[in-house]
Structure formats: C-alpha cells, structure tokens
Amino acid sequence: MATVVSENAPLLRAAPTVAARRNRAVAVAVLAWLAAVPLLILLPLLFSSPAPPPPPQPVSLVAIGDWGRDAQHGQKQVASALASVISTHLNHSAVSIISTGDNFYKSGVSSTRDGKFNSSFEAVYHHPLLQTVPWYVALGNHDHLGDIHAQVAYSKQSKRWNMPLPYFSKRLSPHLMALFLDTTPFVDGAYGKQARIVNRQSPHAQLAWLRKLLRSLDARTYILVVGHHNMYSMSMDDHLGTPSVRDALEPILKPYSDRLLAYVSGHEHSLMHMQPTVSPHVVDHFLSGAGSKLHRIVEPRAEEREKWYKCCDVLPVLAQPSAPRTVWGRSTNGFFVFDFDGRRFTAKAVDADANVIYSYSKTMR
Numbered sequence: 001m002a003t004v005v006s007e008n009a010p011l012l013r014a015a016p017t018v019a020a021r022r023n024r025a026v027a028v029a030v031l032a033w034l035a036a037v038p039l040l041i042l043l044p045l046l047f048s049s050p051a052p053p054p055p056p057q058p059v060s061l062v063a064i065g066d067w068g069r070d071a072q073h074g075q076k077q078v079a080s081a082l083a084s085v086i087s088t089h090l091n092h093s094a095v096s097i098i099s100t101g102d103n104f105y106k107s108g109v110s111s112t113r114d115g116k117f118n119s120s121f122e123a124v125y126h127h128p129l130l131q132t133v134p135w136y137v138a139l140g141n142h143d144h145l146g147d148i149h150a151q152v153a154y155s156k157q158s159k160r161w162n163m164p165l166p167y168f169s170k171r172l173s174p175h176l177m178a179l180f181l182d183t184t185p186f187v188d189g190a191y192g193k194q195a196r197i198v199n200r201q202s203p204h205a206q207l208a209w210l211r212k213l214l215r216s217l218d219a220r221t222y223i224l225v226v227g228h229h230n231m232y233s234m235s236m237d238d239h240l241g242t243p244s245v246r247d248a249l250e251p252i253l254k255p256y257s258d259r260l261l262a263y264v265s266g267h268e269h270s271l272m273h274m275q276p277t278v279s280p281h282v283v284d285h286f287l288s289g290a291g292s293k294l295h296r297i298v299e300p301r302a303e304e305r306e307k308w309y310k311c312c313d314v315l316p317v318l319a320q321p322s323a324p325r326t327v328w329g330r331s332t333n334g335f336f337v338f339d340f341d342g343r344r345f346t347a348k349a350v351d352a353d354a355n356v357i358y359s360y361s362k363t364m365r
Helices: 018-047 075-089 116-122 148-156 189-198 203-216 243-256 302-312
Strands: 059-064 094-099 135-137 168-173 176-180 222-226 260-265 271-277 283-288 325-330 334-340 344-351 356-363
Touching: 059 075, 059 168, 059 283, 075 094, 075 334, 075 344, 094 168, 135 176, 203 243, 222 243, 243 260, 260 334, 260 344, 271 334, 271 344, 271 356, 283 334, 325 356
Parallel strands: 059 094, 094 135, 176 222, 222 260, 260 283
Antiparallel strands: 059 334, 168 176, 271 283, 271 325, 334 344, 344 356
C-alpha cells in the first residue's frame, strides 16, 4: 500500500554524524576565539597608564647687547666667544640669539642699504655656525636716532635677522614665549621724544598690546621679557636704572611673576644679575650690555647703600636673599646664556674668552 505524506507533515532528519558534531564544535571554538581577540588587545590598554609625552626640547638663548661698533671695542672678540659657546649647544637644544638693543652706534641705520649692517653685523658675526642661528632683535635708544623701520625691513633681506615690528612676541617653544619690547618710548628726554614724536611709537599702544598678550597666554606658558633699558642697576656711575620704564612695566608684569623667567636688558655696558623683587616670587633681572664698549661699575659704599637705593633704586650686592639686591655683576665684555627645559632655568655669564664667569639656576613651579 502506498504511503501518502501530507505536505504539512514534518520531515524527518538524519541524526548528525560524529564528524559533523566535531566540525561544529571546532567552528564554535574558532568563532569564540575570534570574538575574544579584540578584548585581548584592548585589556592591556584599559588597565595601563598612557605613555608619558616626550620631554620638551631644551631652549638655549644667548643674550648680547650694545654691540654695534664696527668690530671695535671688543666686539670682534665677543663674536668669537659667541660662536664657541653656540657650538657646544647646537647638538642638544634649540639655539637663538637675543639682542637687547643699541644694535648700531651711534645713530642707528639710515636704510636697509646702510653699510653698518655689514660692518657691525654681517662681517663681525660671520662664523659659519652663526649663519644658521636666528637673531631676535630689540631696539635700543641709539637705534631710534636712525630709521627703526629699516631694521624691521632688514628681516626680509636676512635669513637670521628677525624684527618683524618695533615690538613683537616670539614663541620659542611650546612652553616659552619671549616678548621683545621697545622701551625707548617710555623714557624721558631727547631719546624718548625721538621715539614718540619722530618715529611715532606710542607707549600707550605698546602697553595695551602687552596687557592683551599676557592675558592670552595659558597658565603653562613661561615668559621671558626683553627690553633695552634696565629697570635697576648696581652702579651709581651711569644710568642708575630707568625709573620710567620700571613704572610702566612692573605693574603689568607683576601678576605673572610666578611664570616670569626673567627681564633681560642692556643699556648699561656691563653684565649684572639683580633681584629687585623677592616676594612673593623672586623676579630675576639680567643686564647684558657688554657686547662692545664697556662702562665701569661703581658700587655705593656700605654707609651709602640706603641712600642710593631710596633715590635711584641702585641695588647693593647682598648675600641675603630676603631683600632687594644685586646678586652679581662685572664690567667685562661678554654675554649671558640662558637654558630652559620647561622647568629648570639656568643663566651663565660668559666672557670674551668663552669662559663661564658666573652661573645661576632656579626651578620654576
């Protein structure tokens, strides 16, 4: 008898063989392993700390001032020492040269074709190593007796001369901003009038720019301020510091004193390290104006120190760090070298024989 199978009746399946069961088990295991691979890769990342960022590249800055004298008055010897010192820094840091002003004596330059660019700059700092290092240049009072805009324009003719404006800022590293000020508009007398009236440099516009720039910096950025005129001095022989520059700049810089590496100046023709502010943060002032012709340093006698401090902010050489003081100074040709690695700041004074004659360091917060 024929058997009739209904269309709705379930079909009977053969039982799986041993081989089929084995293949299915293998497939399930493979799929489970493949699903676990991403987790195995991610687990170490989830439970390990991220790799630390690479340390910032150290920055080396050579500060030289009051130098432009046609290779005379020790300028040529200082240039040789400059090349010698830079050769020891190029392999491990980013090196720049800072000019604190009075780049061309006695009356600046008249145009970009002025021969002083060659006789006081190109032909003096001619060492091959110095050809590759950028110069960031501030204006001095003697520069204002010439065409300051010619010094600005020379930036387009020279691969190493940098002065984009009479005052400007330059980020030298992710953690360091340098501010190059034109301090002559702040001073009294003929030089100040020349800057304000003839060269039309407004002190008010510059201070507004400075305030705005400082407010724009994040809390992780340290600050180096460069200006030609020194605010303070250790000598009663010559300029006695520059009160008008001090009055203009100190109130603006004070709120940032915990991030201020230093104020670097020239004007007096010597090398000095001063600490006019010691609380709540020590503020270091370095005077680097010994690129050529020198001034003598005349310190007030012990019984006259208070008088000179009160009248002219002449800071005596004192050992104790609890009072405004001069830490060190010398009337000798040379320059300062500053090194900063993002935390440690070091300053060294170097003479015309490339000898380190003074050293100082501090750790920033």
